[in-house]
Amino acid sequence: MRIILAGFGVVGQSLAKLFIKREEELSIVYGFRPRIIAVADRGGVALNPKGLDLRRLLSVKAERGTVAADKVYGRPELSVLEVIEDIDAEVFVEVSPTNVKDGEPALSYLKSAFKAGKNVVTSNKGPLALALPALTELAEHNGVHFRFSGAVGAGTPILEFAKKCLYGDRILSVKGILNGTTNYILTEMAEKHISFEDALMNAKKLGYAEADPSMDVDGIDAACKLVILANWVLGKKVTLKDVNVNGIRGVTLDDIEDAAREACTIKLIASANGKLEVKPEKVPKDSPLSVSGTLNAVTFYSEFAGEQTVIGRGAGGIETASAILRDLLDIKREL
Known part of the structure; x- marks a missing residue:
């Protein structure tokens, strides 16, 4: 499963660490082999269509403050919307900071992902609180899956x-x-x-x-x-x-x-x-x-x-990441 990840703060990094820690188990037990091909943060994008090295990416983020600083795969000039529209992936995972005033930029990211035919997983309450009925309809119209378990209760499966x-x-x-x-x-x-x-x-x-x-x-x-x-x-x-x-x-x-x-x-x-x-x-x-x-x-x-x-x-990086993983496994079963 090819994944585009928008947001590489506490939740995004926790998801990367979860994938690293459980790589063998996810493959053997669930037949799930996630491949994050693009990661975006405030500094830009890291992109590798063959799959990014998550350990390397975590190190770059810790040392340089942005994944776009990766000397090989960093693309500071790329925007998230360009990645969503131009890069092939099965799932778009959105975990950028919450904005309840207008839901942006996450709201635009979600709409763009649906229109590009990508399944979406998010833990971002902002766009959901402001426009969930419209987003659900847009996902259904484009024939894609939309999951957001981590937005309520983090890892607790409410x-x-x-x-x-x-x-x-x-x-x-x-x-x-x-x-x-x-x-x-x-x-x-x-x-x-x-x-x-x-x-x-x-x-x-x-x-x-x-x-x-x-x-x-x-x-x-x-x-x-x-x-x-x-x-x-x-x-x-x-x-x-x-x-x-x-x-x-x-x-x-x-x-x-x-x-x-x-x-x-x-x-x-x-x-x-x-x-x-x-x-x-x-x-x-x-x-x-x-x-x-x-x-x-x-x-x-x-x-x-x-x-x-x-x-x-009801909160925590690794707890929310576990909910995102559940949603990804759920989408995998549906594909």
């Missing part, structure tokens, strides 16, 4: 569980914790009896929160993931503008302690039950959704199986 393990049932609604950073902050506030500001500072020190934590603490990240769930699992045609979003900046230590007196904890809950909402809610401490730290937890309410909850880590 989307696959809903689609495959509850196959034949009818999922009525979804509710859960979709952002590990806010869950960590709220857990810190409850367990250490500290303010939101102090808990946020701890999250930043540990690398759980960005220097600008707005995407997380204002509920935007959770809302993006909720949109993906609502489209993929509930069959709704919705985008980010359809979600009522309220983050955790207003949650005080008094709120946390008041909830504790009722044997509850406060969590940032994303729900799709008629309407789409992200807001802080009281959750009973014995609820499956009462998870601590950076964990994610999602409960599916189905007509016949009842309540089913999936719990796992």
Whole structure:
């Protein structure tokens, strides 16, 4: 399988390392022999139609800051769109940084890949939150596969569980914790009896929160993931503008302690039950959704199986890379 990879940050490099580590197993057990023929980052492109040496590429990235600095295969003058349109490959993997304002440049990359007849795997929430219904239609129109398991729950198979393990049932609604950073902050506030500001500072020190934590603490990240769930699992045609979003900046230590007196904890809950909402809610401490730290937890309410909850880590480079690998294997089975 020939692959074009756009994005060579934490997730892209984790995917390369995963391919290196599991090369023999993937070939013997799954008959899967991925060949990354092009990698793009902010500095340009590395290109070899016969397949790039991933160990070499990781070394060049670490030493020079861009894959385009490779003396043999570096092509700093090439754009991602040119590679998508002109280079033959079965799959385009898109893992560039998330942009929820207009989804670019990833949105243009995905559209171009579909029109070029390439199957697509992405973990990028931006274009999915803003245009998933349109992207799904475009993929179907061009007869290609479109997978994005890593966009929700990273390595935790939330989307696959809903689609495959509850196959034949009818999922009525979804509710859960979709952002590990806010869950960590709220857990810190409850367990250490500290303010939101102090808990946020701890999250930043540990690398759980960005220097600008707005995407997380204002509920935007959770809302993006909720949109993906609502489209993929509930069959709704919705985008980010359809979600009522309220983050955790207003949650005080008094709120946390008041909830504790009722044997509850406060969590940032994303729900799709008629309407789409992200807001802080009281959750009973014995609820499956009462998870601590950076964990994610999602409960599916189905007509016949009842309540089913999936719990796992919702972020991380290698975790997201594992979801991308699952999607690639899924596409391989379909080809």
